[in-house]
C-alpha cells in the first residue's frame with residue numbers, strides 16, 4: 001500500500017475531518033466575528049452617507065451650531081429618566097432625549113451639531129454601538145453634518161475609547177475623526193500617519209466662507225475638538241482626565257499653521273471655537289464673577305491643571321469653549337478674554353434637577369459684508385439656550401465675540 005489515503009474509509013474520514021473543520025470555522029466566524037459586525041439587527045458598514053463638505057456658511061451669511069451636552073443615553077424605551085418630577089417619571093425614558101433632539105433640530109435648523117461627550121451612559125448600556133446609533137439617531141436622520149467627542153462615561157459599556165471614536169467617525173453624516181492626520185499639522189511628520197497624541201477624538205474642522213463670496217474657498221471659522229479623557233489616578237488619588245501637553249502642542253500647531261486663508265481678505269487668524277467635555281480648573285474662579293446662566297453645582301474637573309487656559313489665551317483665535325459634564329451648570333463666563341460655556345444637561349437619563357428643564361445650547365456665527373455687498377469673514381458670534389418645555393423657551397442670549405478692525 002503506497003498510502004492509506006487511497007482507501008475508501010480513509011477518504012471518508014478525511015472528508016469528515018474536513019467538514020468538521022469547516023463547520024468549526026463557520027461557527028467561529030459566526031460567534032466571534034459576526035457579532036461584531038452586527039449592531040442589534042443593523043449591520044454596520046462603512047459610512048454610506050457623507051454630508052456635503054467642506055462645512056460652509058450659508059448664502060445668508062450665517063452658520064449655526066447646536067451643542068448637545070450629556071445625552072447619557074442608555075438602552076432606549078426601557079431606560080428610566082433621572083431627576084424628573086414624580087408626575088413625569090412613569091412616562092419618561094431615553095425616547096424623551098431623542099424627542100428633544102428632534103425638536104431642537106426642527107426648531108433651530110442648525111448647520112452642524114456638536115455632541116460634547118457622555119453621549120451614552122456606558123454603565124446603563126448593554127451594547128455601546130447600539131446605544132450610540134440610537135443616541136445620534138435624530139442627527140443621522142436629519143442628514144446634517146455632526147461631530148462628537150467622548151465624555152468620561154461613554155467607554156463604560158462594551159467598547160474602548162479608541163473603538164468608540166473609530167465607530168463614531170464611520171456613522172452616517174459624522175465628520176468626527178479619531179485623531180488628526182500628520183498632514184493636518186504644520187510639523188513635518190510622515191504624511192497621512194496618525195499623529196502621536198494623547199486621547200481619541202482630537203481634530204479640527206474648518207468652516208468655509210459663503211458660496212460665491214471671495215472667501216468661498218477659505219476657512220474662516222475653525223472648530224477644535226479635544227478629548228478631555230475620563231478618569232486618572234494622580235499620586236494614588238482618583239481624579240478626572242485632562243487635556244495633555246501633546247494635545248495642546250497639536251492645537252497650537254494647527255492654530256499657527258497654514259490654513260488656506262492667508263489672503264488679502266483675512267489679515268487676522270480666523271476666529272475659532274473649541275469643544276470638549278470636562279471643564280478646566282479655572283472655571284471655579286467664575287463663581288463670584290459675572291456670568292450668564294446658572295452656576296448650581298461644584299465644578300467636577302481634574303486636580304491637574306495642564307495649562308489649557310494659558311494655551312488658548314496665547315493662541316488668540318479661540319473665542320469660546322463649549323463644555324459639558326456638570327449638568328446643572330449652564331452658564332457662560334469669561335476668563336482672560338475667552339468665553340467658557342456649559343451646554344447644560346440634555347439627556348433624561350443623566351442626573352439633573354427636578355423641575356429644571358433639560359436644555360441645549362445654540363451658537364450662531366454671522367458674517368460681515370464687504371464694500372460690494374459680498375460676504376466677508378465672521379462679524380459676530382452669539383449664543384443662547386433652549387429649554388425642553390412646551391415652547392422650547394429661548395433663554396440667556398448673549399454676544400460672545402465681535403469683529404474689530406485692527
Ligand SMILES: *[C@@H]1O[C@H](CO)[C@@H](O)[C@H](O)[C@H]1NC(C)=O
Nearest residue numbers: 084088091092093095096099
Ligand atoms: C416624555 O415623552 C412622553 C411622550 O413621548 C411625554 O408624554 C412625557 O411628558 C415626556 N416627559 C418629559 C419629562 O418630557
Ligand SMILES: *[C@@H]1O[C@H](CO)[C@@H](O)[C@H](O)[C@H]1NC(C)=O
Nearest residue numbers: 211212213214215216217218
Ligand atoms: C473656488 O473654487 C472653485 C473651484 O475650484 C472656483 O471655481 C472658484 O472660482 C473659486 N472661488 C474663489 C473666490 O476663489
